[in-house]
Amino acid sequence: MSISGGPVHDELSVPVPGGDLAVLRWPARVPDAPTVVAVHGITANALAWGEIADRLAGRAALIAPDLRGRADSRSVDGPFGLARHADDVAEVVRTLGLGPAHLVGHSMGAWVCALTAVRHPELVSRVLLVDGAVSFPLPAGVHEDDALAAVLGPALARLSMTFPDRQAYREFWQAHPAFVDGWTARMDAYTQRDLVGTEPGLRSSCVPEAIRQDGREVLLDKEAAAAVHQLPCPAELLWAERGLLNEPQGLYDAARLRSAGLDETRVPAATVPGTNHYSIIGGADGAAAVIDRLLRGAALG
Incomplete structure (x- = not known):
């Protein structure tokens, strides 16, 4: 399948x-190209990696699952949770014969990738x-439901909404503060993959129980x-300058990472200027930075 002239991907x-995990694969187009397994965020799906796949242009094979409870993996039964997702990613690596593999994870997918490495170091x-992937304790008196709603904002609110048609869902996302500076065919394909049901009752594919857990x-x-803090392999962290709602303060900054005890001699960390939580993988500057690190890491072995 190809989107607006982008690279063709296979559906595996x-x-x-609990079921069969849906996996997208963008094949390599050059000899001896590396393979990268890409893991999306909490309410996302495999096409979140479409911009990166497009710009990779076959210099690496990219393998991206829909995590259970999302998109074409929405029918995979629970239990959910980060360890379960890590074991699913390990099964993708094992079944497709990819190991030991390079992993890249965005947002919740970063926690999943770190857990995969710790639980399955041989893969x-x-x-x-x-x-x-870098956690902070909740402030005193803040309930987990309030914290999750504050962080995810519209992405979480949409799970209880219905939409009369696909254009309405497109407009919902186009109004999101993180996307107001631009909209691409890749963003459109990613958001449209999330829809299930029939008009006028379209809804997000995300299973609410999965998102809550x-x-x-x-x-x-x-x-x-x-x-x-326990990674058994080389690792690197890239963080967005701005937040999930495009606010000036991102999830991370140098001071926050120090306060969380991140050892940058083991996990070097760098900001990607001009990006927010979404555009760090879906925008031109963010995708370029991620691809640079992926190909540089592949060259190092």
């Missing part, structure tokens, strides 16, 4: 406990963490929080 399925050779673990799970 990988058996996991992972290198990890790139993108605006995620995964969100709680991003905020509170000790195993997930510890993973970035």
Whole structure:
């Protein structure tokens, strides 16, 4: 399948406990190209990596699953949670014969990638963490549901909404503060992949139970929080300058990473100027930075 002239991707399925995980594969187009397994965020899907796949232009094979409870993996049964997703990613690597693999994860996917490396070190050779994986304790008196709603904003609110047609869903996303500076065919394909049902009752494919469980673990799970500090392989963190709603303060900055105890001698960290939480993988500058690190990491082995 190709989107607006972009690179063709294959659609695969990988058996996991509870069903078959949907997996997209953009093949390599050059000899001896590396393979990268890409893991999306909490309410996203595999086409979140479409801009990066397009700009990679076959210099690496890109493998991206829809995590269980999302898009074409929405029918895969629970339990959910970050460890379950990590084991699913390991099964993708194992079943497709990709290991030891380079992993890249965005947002919640970064926690999943770090956990995959810790739980299945024989299957992972290198990890790139993108605006995620470093945890902070909740402030005193802040409930987890309030914290999740504050962080995810419109992305979480849409799970309880219905839309009369696909254009209405497109306009919902185009009004999101993180996307107001531009809209591309790749963004459109990514958001439209999320829709299920029939008009006038279209809705997000995300299974609410999955989002609640995964969100709680991003905020509170000790195993997930510890993973970035226990990585058994080379790793790097890229963080967006701005936040999920394009606000000036991003999820991370140098002071926050120091306060979280990130050892940058083991996990070097760098900001990607001019990006927000979404455009760090979906925009031109962010995609270029991620691709640079992926190909540089592949060259290092």
